[in-house]
Amino acid sequence: MSYLNSQDIHQFRNRILSISGEDASKCIQCGKCSAGCPISPEMDVQPNQVLRLIQINDPDALLRCSTIWICASCQTCSVRCPEEIDIAKIMDSIRKLALEAKGPLGEENVVKFDEIFLDSIRKRGRVHELELVMKYNLALRQPFKDAHLGPVMFARGKLGFLGHKIKELGKIKEIFQNSKRLLKP
Amino acid sequence: MTESSHDENIELMTYSEIVEVKGFVGNFDVTIRKKPRYVDLSKCTGCGLCTEKCPTKVPSEWNLDMGLRKSIYKPFGQAVPNVPVIDKEHCLFFTKGRCKICQKLCPAGAVDFEQQEELVTKKFGAIIVATGFTQFDPSVYGEYGAGKFKDVITGLHLERMLDTSGPTGGHVVRPSDQREPKNIVFVQCVGSRDESKGRPYCSRICCMYTAKQAILLKDHYPETQSYIFYIDIRAAGKNYEEFVKRAQQEYGAIYIRGRVSKIYEKGDKLIVRGVDTLAGKQVEIEADLVVLATAVVPQPDAIELAKILNIPYDQYGFYSEAHPKLQPVESVTKGIFLTGSCQFPKDIPDSVATTGAASVRTCGILSKDELILDPKVAFVNSDICSGCLNCVEVCPFNAIESTVVDGKTVAQVIPTLCHGCGNCASTCRTSAANVQGFTDDQIYAQVASVFEILKKENLLELSE
Numbered sequence: 001m002s003y004l005n006s007q008d009i010h011q012f013r014n015r016i017l018s019i020s021g022e023d024a025s026k027c028i029q030c031g032k033c034s035a036g037c038p039i040s041p042e043m044d045v046q047p048n049q050v051l052r053l054i055q056i057n058d059p060d061a062l063l064r065c066s067t068i069w070i071c072a073s074c075q076t077c078s079v080r081c082p083e084e085i086d087i088a089k090i091m092d093s094i095r096k097l098a099l100e101a102k103g104p105l106g107e108e109n110v111v112k113f114d115e116i117f118l119d120s121i122r123k124r125g126r127v128h129e130l131e132l133v134m135k136y137n138l139a140l141r142q143p144f145k146d147a148h149l150g151p152v153m154f155a156r157g158k159l160g161f162l163g164h165k166i167k168e169l170g171k172i173k174e175i176f177q178n179s180k181r182l183l184k185p
Numbered sequence: 186m187t188e189s190s191h192d193e194n195i196e197l198m199t200y201s202e203i204v205e206v207k208g209f210v211g212n213f214d215v216t217i218r219k220k221p222r223y224v225d226l227s228k229c230t231g232c233g234l235c236t237e238k239c240p241t242k243v244p245s246e247w248n249l250d251m252g253l254r255k256s257i258y259k260p261f262g263q264a265v266p267n268v269p270v271i272d273k274e275h276c277l278f279f280t281k282g283r284c285k286i287c288q289k290l291c292p293a294g295a296v297d298f299e300q301q302e303e304l305v306t307k308k309f310g311a312i313i314v315a316t317g318f319t320q321f322d323p324s325v326y327g328e329y330g331a332g333k334f335k336d337v338i339t340g341l342h343l344e345r346m347l348d349t350s351g352p353t354g355g356h357v358v359r360p361s362d363q364r365e366p367k368n369i370v371f372v373q374c375v376g377s378r379d380e381s382k383g384r385p386y387c388s389r390i391c392c393m394y395t396a397k398q399a400i401l402l403k404d405h406y407p408e409t410q411s412y413i414f415y416i417d418i419r420a421a422g423k424n425y426e427e428f429v430k431r432a433q434q435e436y437g438a439i440y441i442r443g444r445v446s447k448i449y450e451k452g453d454k455l456i457v458r459g460v461d462t463l464a465g466k467q468v469e470i471e472a473d474l475v476v477l478a479t480a481v482v483p484q485p486d487a488i489e490l491a492k493i494l495n496i497p498y499d500q501y502g503f504y505s506e507a508h509p510k511l512q513p514v515e516s517v518t519k520g521i522f523l524t525g526s527c528q529f530p531k532d533i534p535d536s537v538a539t540t541g542a543a544s545v546r547t548c549g550i551l552s553k554d555e556l557i558l559d560p561k562v563a564f565v566n567s568d569i570c571s572g573c574l575n576c577v578e579v580c581p582f583n584a585i586e587s588t589v590v591d592g593k594t595v596a597q598v599i600p601t602l603c604h605g606c607g608n609c610a611s612t613c614r615t616s617a618a619n620v621q622g623f624t625d626d627q628i629y630a631q632v633a634s635v636f637e638i639l640k641k642e643n644l645l646e647l648s649e
Contacts, residue, residue: 028378030416035460036328036446040467048462080328080446082379 033077069107128163210520231267235287252352321376321480366473376480576609
């Protein structure tokens with residue numbers, strides 16, 4: 001068991017502060033975030049526990065947890081927090097750090113899904129559902145997952161063979177470039 | 186209260202308010218407005234016949250609108266003096282020129298609709314402020330449904346219901362359907378310890394009164410189960426910790442550590458969604474009644490009164506003490522003392538203690554013929570003073586007044602109000618206003634001698 005103070009106890013809190021501008025020290029662990037979070041029953045680390053682990057400089061569990069990937073960013077936590085901490089923003093910062101750490105992720109499939117989804121938008125301006133489904137299934141090595149839904153969705157016009165491209169695709173590319181630029185520490 | 190109304194050394198002026206305070210410690214001139222109650226204090230015997238026969242019924246403020254009172258009424262049973270007041274806004278005579286039943290029936294002929302307000306000005310040596318507190322309005326928390334859901338009430342509502350002389354005769358019932366609740370949820374820190382929508386401070390009294398209410402409920406209604414959502418339990422008093430433990434162990438109150446995020450209606454019940462941070466999971470409780478422990482805040486007219494009294498207050502409207510540790514019952518203004526929750530939330534033992542302290546400090550002033558003051562006060566040289574009176578504007582303690590000396594308008598410092606801050610001295614263009622021992626000439630002389638020393642020790646570095 002390593003000592004809690006084998007490293008600078010403020011290290012991770014300062015890291016999150018510089019990335020997100022949010023100070024986890026303000027949290028008094030009242031738990032209102034966890035109480036209101038609609039996804040909380042499915043989370044391995046509760047929202048208030050996320051803040052606690054930042055406070056005591058224990059980032060390992062956070063970088064590996066499922067919580068940050070199943071967080072819906074609904075911001076119920078941020079809006080109701082009595083200390084006015086933007087908890088959803090902190091979740092986002094930990095997601096960034098988790099990707100940078102390149103270690104095992106709490107929800108590999110969620111990350112794969114997000115990446116394919118965003119890639120589709122970057123290329124076309126809109127997501128191409130068929131491309132998303134096919135690429136996701138391939139990534140999961142489950143080519144026939146949900147295949148039974150295909151015909152019905154085609155029939156109802158929910159699944160086009162060809163994707164759409166928006167008119168001003170350049171603007172979308174700009175957004176992606178800008179966000180890459182803003183993410184630099 | 187009754188004892189104080191009969192004491193020969195106390196003149197009790199109820200239904201009165203302070204209009205103006207002039208002067209300074211030992212010599213306050215206070216103007217008081219005695220509002221008309223339309224009942225003659227000297228004649229009324231307190232028989233209560235007028236109240237019994239009055240035809241109009243109005244929601245009772247004392248019972249937080251849970252019951253009714255008459256237009257001629259006493260706010261509560263033990264009110265002192267035992268004399269009713271007529272509510273002009275609802276009395277049929279004052280609003281429509283009718284009725285007058287109370288006057289017709291009063292055996293002492295005490296009802297007097299012609300009564301006028303009276304303004305009296307008296308001299309006082311000292312003032313003690315004990316204006317207390319009121320409740321924070323929890324309806325700002327839309328997620329809790331206070332003010333929207335009938336069965337979401339405050340701790341004070343529960344107190345009124347528990348009172349046998351209250352609106353429900355001592356029966357705790359759900360306001361929605363008057364049925365007895367089985368599962369009661371208490372939510373602590375509503376409006377307290379909240380930087381966003383409430384007050385950042387802890388209101389001090391709620392942990393203890395909630396434990397008390399949980400004990401009383403279990404005692405009166407053994408089939409009830411109380412659940413108390415808390416962040417911390419503040420029980421720092423003699424036997425306080427043991428009291429809370431009793432609520433948990435002997436009276437079965439379940440304490441859940443975590444703030445409540447949402448309360449919503451489901452059928453005729455209320456669902457309270459909170460969290461147990463110690464167990465690490467979200468919890469939901471199906472409640473019949475929800476009691477919010479709301480924050481303690483100053484009275485709505487606290488700041489107005491502070492301006493009349495000329496005492497400073499903080500950003501919440503609590504009156505400022507002269508020193509938080511060494512002078513907790515004295516206001517910054519000399520001769521005015523503070524006690525009770527108008528200075529900061531307090532429970533009964535603390536209020537009694539601070540009142541004793543304030544009273545004794547007052548005796549310290551009233552028992553002497555002279556007061557010893559700090560000599561570091563300001564003075565105005567009336568020969569140099571131009572009479573611009575700028576110093577009067579900038580004095581934070583209202584300690585400078587204009588006066589006439591040799592036919593000339595000049596400023597004059599009232600030494601007993603002055604705190605020696607020096608605002609007047611720095612504002613005065615002619616250097617007429619100065620603080621004793623720190624006149625401009627004295628300060629120049631000090632600076633000059635420091636430079637002498639530096640020059641002698643070759644420590645002086647002058648830029649080119």
